[in-house]
Every structure is written in C-alpha cells, then in structure tokens.
Amino acid sequence: AQKVTQAQTEISVVEKEDVTLDCVYETRDTTYYLFWYKQPPSGELVFLIRRNSFDEQNEISGRYSWNFQKSTSSFNFTITASQVVDSAVYFCALSGGDGGFKTIFGAGTRLFVKA
Amino acid sequence: KAGVTQTPRYLIKTRGQQVTLSCSPISGHRSVSWYQQTPGQGLQFLFEYFSETQRNKGNFPGRFSGRQFSNSRSEMNVSTLELGDSALYLCASSLGAPWEKLFFGSGTQLSVL
Numbered sequence: 001a002q003k004v005t006q007a008q009t010e011i012s013v014v015e016k017e018d019v020t021l022d023c024v025y026e027t028r029d030t031t032y033y034l035f036w037y038k039q040p041p042s043g044e045l046v047f048l049i050r051r052n053s054f055d056e057q058n059e060i061s062g063r064y065s066w067n068f069q070k071s072t073s074s075f076n077f078t079i080t081a082s083q084v085v086d087s088a089v090y091f092c093a094l095s096g097g098d099g100g101f102k103t104i105f106g107a108g109t110r111l112f113v114k115a
Numbered sequence: 116k117a118g119v120t121q122t123p124r125y126l127i128k129t130r131g132q133q134v135t136l137s138c139s140p141i142s143g144h145r146s147v148s149w150y151q152q153t154p155g156q157g158l159q160f161l162f163e164y165f166s167e168t169q170r171n172k173g174n175f176p177g178r179f180s181g182r183q184f185s186n187s188r189s190e191m192n193v194s195t196l197e198l199g200d201s202a203l204y205l206c207a208s209s210l211g212a213p214w215e216k217l218f219f220g221s222g223t224q225l226s227v228l
Contacts, residue, residue, distance in 0.1 A: 008158075033214045045205070047216040077159035091158065096213035102171040103148065103207075103217060 029067035029097025129218035133194040140208030147189040
C-alpha cells in the first residue's frame with residue numbers, strides 16, 4: 001500500500017528564516033508522481049510542484065526549492081527567507097503506481113511564520 | 116475559466132440524517148475526487164470518478180457513496196450521519212491521469228449534531 005508521512009505537525013519560524021518541510025513516501029511501484037500543495041488560511045488547496053519518479057533533478061522556483069531523493073524515499077520542500085504570507089498548511093502527496101488513479105496525502109505540516 | 120465549485124458551503128445536520136454534497140469540476144476535466152479533511156487527519160481519500168465510472172475507492176464505510184454525471188458534475192452522499200462525519204469535504208478535479216495536478220474547490224463544511 002502507498003503511504004505519505006509528514007512527521008512535522010507544526011513548525012514555527014521567524015520571518016527571513018529558512019525552513020524545510022519533510023516528506024517521506026512509500027510505494028512498491030517504480031512509476032509514481034509526487035506533489036506538494038499549499039492550503040492557506042483561506043482554505044483552498046493550491047498546487048505547488050509535481051515530480052515523477054524518473055526525474056530526481058532538484059528544482060528551485062524563487063524562494064521555493066524541492067529535494068527529491070529516491071534512495072531515501074523523500075521529497076522535501078525548503079522555503080528560503082520565509083515570509084508571513086508563507087504561513088499555511090503544506091501537504092505532500094503521491095499518485096500513480098500501485099495506488100492507481102488516486103492521490104493520497106500526508107497529514108500536512110502547519111507552518112507559522114512570525115513577523 | 117471557472118474553478119471547482121462546491122455546494123453548499125456549510126451544512127448542519129443531525130445524527131441519522133443523510134446529506135448530499137455537490138461538485139462542479141473545471142470545464143474539460145473528467146475526473147473528480149472527493150476527500151474528507153479533519154484536524155490532525157489530513158486529507159482522507161474517499162473516491163475518484165472518471166467519465167461516470169468509479170475508478171478508485173478509499174477505506175470508508177458503505178454509508179459514503181458517490182456518483183458522476185455525464186457532464187462530469189459529481190455528488191457524494193452520506194447516509195445515517197454520525198458525529199464523526201463532521202468534517203470539511205473537498206472535491207478536486209483534474210484531467211484524469213495520475214500525473215495531473217488536482218484543482219480543489221473551497222469545500223463543504225459539514226457539522227453533525
């Protein structure tokens with residue numbers, strides 16, 4: 001069975017600090033897709049990034065960066081120089097492989113960025 | 116392009132009643148997924164429909180059911196409501212392949228008294 005674990009329930013940082021959100025996944029298949037979503041206080045989840053299992057290249061988008069390591073089954077998300085607007089719940093998700101046409105989510109990490 | 120629309124936004128029901136929630140996906144999206152979100156539990160997958168067929172189902176009791184219509188709109192039904200069914204129910208639409216990102220609605224907040 002597939003599983004996504006986000007061990008950090010809540011993280012609190014001061015503005016301009018760097019913060020890394022951890023995500024560990026389990027799947028038996030070799031083809032799968034990993035995602036990060038953000039749920040701001042307003043409630044609506046929005047997509048941030050997608051990675052397929054064959055592409056281990058790390059990605060940087062502005063202040064956001066993602067580190068995908070198949071060897072440790074991890075897909076971690078780093079926010080550099082955090083801002084108050086980054087305060088939200090962040091979800092890591094997994095689809096494809098033996099899970100088929102469903103996307104499963106981790107429990108989420110709530111990030112508080114204080115001014 | 117209109118986003119995913121869920122109705123109603125809020126619902127208050129009593130134990131034993133049943134409820135129907137509605138979801139209109141983004142135009143052109145044929146896949147609709149439903150999730151239950153509760154504090155501390157994250158998003159629990161309920162089921163996914165594509166072109167009126169249920170392709171996948173989560174580990175929820177048979178009281179939770181869904182369907183999808185020919186226009187891709189979807190409904191989910193919960194019968195014999197229990198207190199533990201109180202949650203935010205989220206609908207997400209996509210083009211249907213496993214690599215496609217999900218677009219979420221604002222959800223229906225269900226309170227069971």
